[in-house]
Amino acid sequence: MSIDWPVLERELRRLLPPRAVVSARQELLAYDCDGLTLHRHQPPLVVLPETTAQVSAVLALCHREGVPFVARGSGTGLSGGAVAETEALVVATSRMRSVLRVDLPNRQVVVQPGVINSWVSRAVAGDGFYYAPDPSSQVACSIGGNVAENSGGVHCLKYGVTSNHVLALEVVLHDGTVTTLGGDLEEMPELDLRGVFIGSEGTLGVATAITLRLLRAPQSVAVLLADFTSMEAAGEAVRLVTAAGVLPAGMEMMDRLTIAAVDDYFGHDEYPRDAAAVLLIELDGQQREVAAATELATALCRQAGARRVREAWDADERALLWKGRKSAISALGRRFPSYYLQDGVVPRSALPRVLAAIETLSERFELPVANVFHAGDGNLHPLILYRAAEPGIGERVQQLGAEILRLCVEAGGSITGEHGVGSDKRCYLAWMFTPDDLATMQLVRRAFDPQGRANPGKIFPTPRTCAESARRVAVLKEEGVSLPEAAVVF
Template identity: 75%
Template sequence: MKVAVFHDWSALERDLRRSLPQRAVVTKRQELLSYDCDGLTMDRHAPPLAVLPEDTGQVAAVLRCCHAHGIPFVARGSGTGLSGGALVDQQALLVITSRMRKVLEVDLDNQRLTVQPGVINSWVTRAVAGDGFYYAPDPSSQVVCSIGGNVAESSGGVHCLKYGVTSNHVLGLEVVLPDGTVTQLGNGLAESPELDLRGAFIGSEGTLGIATAITLRLLRAPECVNVLLADFATMAAAGEAVRSITAAGLLPAGMEIMDNVTINAVDDFFGYDEYPRDAAAVLLIELDGQAAEVQESAEQAELLCRQAGARGLRRAEDPGECAVLWKGRKSAFSAVGKITPTYYVQDGVVPRSTLPAVLAEIERLSQEHGLPVANVFHAGDGNLHPLILYSAADPEAERKVKELGAAILRVCLDAGGSISGEHGVGADKRCYLDWMFGPDDLDTMSLLRQAFDPEQRANPGKVLPTPRTCGESAKRVVTLPAGVGLY
């Protein structure tokens, strides 16, 4: 027999108001509706109550109140996530970190900086650019997404090919655990002898606690940067250029591909023709380092692109011209939104060698399901971001879109890839996780989660498949014996 769980929200609100400034507690329905979804707008659930803490002490007080009342919570940053990770799809308190926007410490001698989770990604580089440093992870939403959300999803971006994703650039975390305890994961150094709980927390999508101070690795700005733009008559030729460049031993800072639908959307969006409108695909290649190294690498990359069938090549060496070439790629999702305001972004990974075959299969599936798909992706590491375009007026749209999205993920897995590269699992793909992992794998993940959160109140129901959220998934809930934990 299933027993309903009732939470005393009035008592929780009363305790929260005692612990926080009055403006930090949000109760009005019209205000709560502002948080009814994240970047995945297809699913919407307004939270029953929300808070906006401003420092670690306030976050700890909030989670202690939740712990005392047995009420779950969901952490939310800027709300730009694309997998429903910040969605309150069951009764839970929403903890919004967007007012935690302070740069806490700048330590250029050790090439690091510590920020609160609400600091916007692009602000980090802005804070240190004048001293010749920058922060490498750069999601396309970097002007609006927050560092706390980047940590939760282990976000990537254009430069992840050479420099890695968020997990490669976080040196330490101050974390509030689900019971309100404040702890430190990682010591702010590049190497540490203890168990890497910092690494376990990054990418955990808010299921282990809330990071309230994040120490980031800074890099020296490169001496020279060149950006190449190559256009191709076929997507297969663009994929061959990517393959040949990596096979030759070149390591660009980033390699990005946009298909014809995206090219035209971007050119229309900005009102110019930076990308050839008749190209089946354009390939952007960024090379950085010392001037002589970049010059030699750019010449070799140009040759390999021509051998792969590039119709035209353009090289940008001036920082302003480089920014223009990247502007379209960074704004691709927004540009596609001008074609249709409703689209669904999928996120899968495939081996680079399979890109042409996988993209051909996505095109076949697009025609089979009757839904257009625009492709823009991190070609260097095979991280695909197909955008499924649909009309919200179609009553069957959600079912059709999710069926096509699932079929695309199955193609990625069959090619030896993954169901997510950087957007996370969240609510959107939790029912597909057991396509990739067996029961023992999922049980191990659950054990780790329970070590941090024995009552499973942190972002409940996300990431791991459960009977409630996935009718086809077997129950995989592990109960830890008393006294067993992870240290």
């Protein structure tokens, strides 16, 4: 079915406020990729609704006219999930930026999806509360995008990811129907459709109001910066600290390449430039508890081979130490205009082995790889650095990325921790799940969106998008296996 985009544009302009429909080619360029710049697809139209009613009207029109749609937040995602790679309407929630309700007695706040992550804590900090999930892009990423990807961040080790802090969702389904998933209680006596929606990457509908759980700010916080002569020694420190029963709020590691980039970025050596790795450990809680944990963690880091352990108790000094970690990707971007950021997970015990294997792959493919990651929960973020002008570089970069993810799976891990599958990693999903598993997941998707018009083509491998999937389907058909329709539709 072909879509008459000029006619659809006229209908959308009748439904939405002035300047809420983007159709000029030069303006559409802003929506042709997300944080993954390796793949670009310019959408035919973008709409910028401001209310739930407007989103509902847009999706009802899409349903009536058979138009696919892609929900998009701030566009900081790193898996191509917010990109319209086929002809589809982009529904950008960046103008839905209101904090709708603050309920401190019940430790809740209700926000629209375009609210920036860091704004939530800023809105309640004066009353002694904060919102725990804090992706590195928290000054730019939106809560709606965090919900779509089930984002984590520095503090996910102790406090969990987005799904642990979302109580309820107001959602517009594929046909414009508005419904609520979850409720004001942390545990509701019903099917957890809220949990199903979080991390579904826009394939089940569009969230338009999100109820978040707030936490009390801790009484005391300390940050340790330990530097090591090898990545293996830093990995051993992670193992010792967690094995001792210390539960840091966050535990982050950076390698030599990242350290040098960050120090150059700030124009001074905030981190020891001669270190092979640095480990940032944040400890929070009651004052005596933090003092004891700091003493123990320092001793364990030294036992693992730390040369120096720096303590930061003052809020400004702590923020300075974290600033380098939060700015690591930007700092590396100054050295290499193009990068491909992967997102695999491995058991903590496998960290030294996997990091050594990534270094070997880096040498084999002749591409530098910077490692900066959530060491406490084994969530790796290797950055493959390259120069886009080099002939054939895109294919080589993607091959290296695939090899790194295969390493993670073979170590007992996952192809993604918090960046989602999107279009970038859908061909690798079959490494972790059987055809029956994938078909069941797609049946859940069809229950929400029978025609598959919400973010079409994302997450699941199909014969159209993945050669491996096409071969598997062909072999099964030759063997006379009857495949569920869902296994090949999306």
